Amino acid sequence: MDSLTALLADPAAWAALVTLVVMEVVLGIDNLIFISILSNKLPEHQRQRARRLGIGLALIMRLILLSTIAWIVGLTAPVFDLGLTGPLNADGHAAFETQFSWRDLILIAGGLFLVWKATKEIHHAMDPTPTHDLLDKKQAVAMNFGAAIFQILLLDLVFSIDSILTAVGMTEHLPIMVIAVITAVLVMLVAADPLANFINKNPTVVMLALGFLLMIGAVLIADGFGVHVPKGYIYAAMAFSALVEALNMASRAAQKRKAAGQPAATPPE
Numbered sequence: 407m408d409s410l411t412a413l414l415a416d417p418a419a420w421a422a423l424v425t426l427v428v429m430e431v432v433l434g435i436d437n438l439i440f441i442s443i444l445s446n447k448l449p450e451h452q453r454q455r456a457r458r459l460g461i462g463l464a465l466i467m468r469l470i471l472l473s474t475i476a477w478i479v480g481l482t483a484p485v486f487d488l489g490l491t492g493p494l495n496a497d498g499h500a501a502f503e504t505q506f507s508w509r510d511l512i513l514i515a516g517g518l519f520l521v522w523k524a525t526k527e528i529h530h531a532m533d534p535t536p537t538h539d540l541l542d543k544k545q546a547v548a549m550n551f552g553a554a555i556f557q558i559l560l561l562d563l564v565f566s567i568d569s570i571l572t573a574v575g576m577t578e579h580l581p582i583m584v585i586a587v588i589t590a591v592l593v594m595l596v597a598a599d600p601l602a603n604f605i606n607k608n609p610t611v612v613m614l615a616l617g618f619l620l621m622i623g624a625v626l627i628a629d630g631f632g633v634h635v636p637k638g639y640i641y642a643a644m645a646f647s648a649l650v651e652a653l654n655m656a657s658r659a660a661q662k663r664k665a666a667g668q669p670a671a672t673p674p675e
Contacts, residue, residue, distance in 0.1 A: 422577045423586060429572055430590030432641060436622050437464060437565040438594050439615050440520070442602035443527065444554050446612075452551050457598045460558035465591040467566040472583055478570055481509040506630075509567060514630035516564030520623030523557070524616045531613065564626070614651050618644055 438461075445456040471478055484505040569590075573583040605611050621643070625635050 419579060419582060422579070423582050426573055426576050426582060426586040427589050429576065430569060430586050431593050432637075433565065433569050433572060434464075434590050434594045435641075435644075436618075437561065438598060438601060439618055440523075440561050441558055441598065442605050443612070443615055443619070444558060446602055446606045448550055448554055453602065454599060456551060456554055456558070457602060458595065459555060460562065461591060461595050461598060463555075463559055464562040464566060464594070465588065467562050468569060468587045468591065469584070471566055471570045472573075472580065472587065475570075475574060475580070478567065479574060481512075481567065482507050482571070485511070509571065510630040510632070512564055512567055512630075513626045516561060517623040517626030517628075517630060519557075519560060519564075520619050520626065524619035524623060528613070528616050528620075531609075531616070608655065610654070611651060614647060617647070 441457055441460045445453045445460070448456055484507050487505045569587065570583075573586060577583060605615055621640065625640055628635055
């Protein structure tokens with residue numbers, strides 16, 4: 407209790423909390439985009455339940471991982487070394503790591519899964535010819551909810567480990583980590599339905615979100631191989647792409663309003 411009181415009275419602790427909350431919310435965007443795209447593949451009456459269950463599982467997984475911080479930190483210890491000498495950077499250091507930890511392997515596996523899933527969804531969106539009859543579609547729908555939750559759970563694990571390792575690197579106080587994680591997941595819960603509905607109603611945004619998932623998957627793979635891309639660059643690129651898409655949407659809306667306001671052309675006599 408005394409330690410909690412000391413934290414409440416410490417301005418540095420409050421600064422760490424605010425910073426960590428912002429970081430956790432930003433890191434949760436990746437998780438939220440994946441959940442939104444996957445849940446939109448389900449029948450409409452199952453989508454909200456899938457999103458809430460997926461985000462709830464993300465919270466449970468993060469809290470479980472927080473309770474085993476020593477084990478989580480141990481995931482960064484090398485498990486094996488390929489013993490290869492890779493190309494060197496200009497500063498004389500290896501361009502990529504040949505030692506791999508469990509964290510690296512999890513990030514690589516998660517990145518490969520994201521790349522595969524995003525590529526599959528892009529192919530599905532660009533293929534205009536249906537490949538299944540109505541019966542096959544009904545059978546696929548019956549299995550989709552369990553499959554969607556399983557895939558969400560897999561990515562929850564990857565994003566949760568990344569999230570908790572970020573929290574461990576920013577503060578040593580467990581209460582701050584717990585508050586930041588819970589706050590970030592609550593923000594995800596509030597934003598899940600509006601984001602998923604917005605993505606579902608705008609096909610071009612769906613393709614943009616799938617492009618984000620491809621980029622995030624590639625970054626996870628690179629991170630697993632020791633090529634660390636600053637997260638600020640990634641989110642700046644995502645924000646710029648989203649801004650361009652917002653301008654395109656505003657332009658299309660303006661053109662539709664202009665076309666609707668013009669009187670119909672009279673046929674020549």
